[in-house]
Amino acid sequence: MMAEQAALLFPPARWQVGVVGMVGSAALSFVHSRPLADWAYGDLAAVSAEFRQSMLTVGILVAAVAAFAPSTFAGPREVHAPLGSPRRGAQLAVATIGFVAATSAVGLTLGLLPTVWSTISNATWGSLDAAAIVSGYAALLAYAALGVLLGCVLPTYAAVPVAAAAAYVLLFSTGAFAPVFQFDIISGLVVPTDLSLGRTAFFLGTAVSLGIATSAWLRMRTVSDLRAPAAAVVVAVLPVALVFLLGRSYGGALVEGDTAAPVCADTVGPEVCVHPARDVMLAPLAGAVDTLATGVGPQILPPGVVYDASVTVPEGEADYVLHLQAQETDWLETAIGDLATDASGLGTCIGLGDDESQGFATSSAAAAWMMENAGFDPQPLLQVPDASEEYDALRRTPDPASAIERDLSALRGCRGTSFG
Secondary structure, three states: OHHHHHHHHOOOOOHHHHHHHHHHHHHHHHHHHHHHHHOOOOOHHHHHHHHHHOHHHHHHHHHHHHHHHHHHOOOHHHOOOOOOOOOOOHHHHHHHHHHHHHHHHHHHHHHHHHHHHHHHHHOOOOOOOHHHHHHHHHHHHHHHHHHHHHHHHOOHHHHHHHHHHHHHHHOOOOOOOOOOOOOOOOOOEEOOHHHHHHHHHHHHHHHHHHHHHHHHHHHHOOOOOOHHHHHHHHHHHHHHHHHHHHHOOOOOOOOEEOOOOOEEEOOOOOEEEEOHHHHHHHHHHHHHHHHHHHHHOOOOOOOOEEEEOOOOOOOOOOOEEEOOOOOOOOHHHHHHHHHHHHHHOHHHHHHHOOOOOHHHHHHHHHHHHHHHHOOOOOHHHOOOOOHHHHHHHHHHOOOHHHHHHHOHHHHHOOOOOOOO
16 A cells, blocks of 8 residues: 555656756756846846746756656556556556656746846836746646656657657747747736636646546557557547647737836936836936937937836837847946937938948937947947948037037938038
8 A cells, every 4th residue: 555655656767857857947947047137127027937938948858858757667568567457547647747847846946046036136116927937837747748748659769859859849839828938028018817827727738638648548558559549649639739729829919018107207308217117227227318418419319208118108109219128237328329329310221221321321420429428339339331430520520419400300311411
């Protein structure tokens, strides 16, 4: 009796399987999530999404480890039971899938813990998305179930690479039930709770269906005939495949704006507004915008509102929109560069794509001069032919701001003439 109870808790798989699953998941999730700890602010939405997005690497490992786990018992020749005796199918399937999923989940948690702790410590707004986090663990369980099934129906030497390849291919899937999204989630965006719960239900259902298929295979397999267990596997897996395909045609939004009210600061030029999760970025950003507006004047950078792109803004209310690159150490320089690019017409030139035109060179020179006035390096904006010459010519004029203002309309249309 004690032996039977132990068999339910500890599957007949080598202890190394658990170690590899735990350590590997911890290492991969840590490496994948580590950059979030260096962001300019603590983003709880992004760290919540990391429980799902870590499957980019962890999912492949879990599937491969799970495919190896049944290697000691899955083959039909490994059955040492007397004829007519009941075979353990469900117990083996549950124990093996549970063991791989549990050890890998512990590893995932340990790997993400440093980043989660750092982000929570630095965050000033929002909370963790429990529904998104749970859906990530549910996806990990589904990966484990997929690997164990493949480990049972295929020889180990084939099952491991096939499981890893299948997990890799799933990374490119789209729709409501794709294991990972093809985009990042940051504060300002949120996965609808109903969708996260639906994804969790799908992944749990997938794990159950794959577990049933594994159980049927283990109970029905024989040395001479695999047709009946193969048919049982198809019957169990087919509904999952159909639901997954239906999810590809999901017409709802995978993400939506969180409608949080922005926090704002006045400058001598435009007002600056950011998402409340990024409030620690507001003071340095507003200070840089103030310096820029003071240096170039109200004609070049008129009053208005500069919005952080993660803020949900009614159409037409934003005079400037900045995509703040909070993951970069030079995010402030990039933000002011984007603002200068917009104000000088360089953005229009980039859209047109003719980097050898005179308009491109003069708009680049104007944007570089604005960057210099804000206290940043102008060189990154002087990368097209003749831009450096135009920049030098602009600096030699008695009043560069007036020179830009006289040609401002043409500059913003990428039709500026030489400053020389």
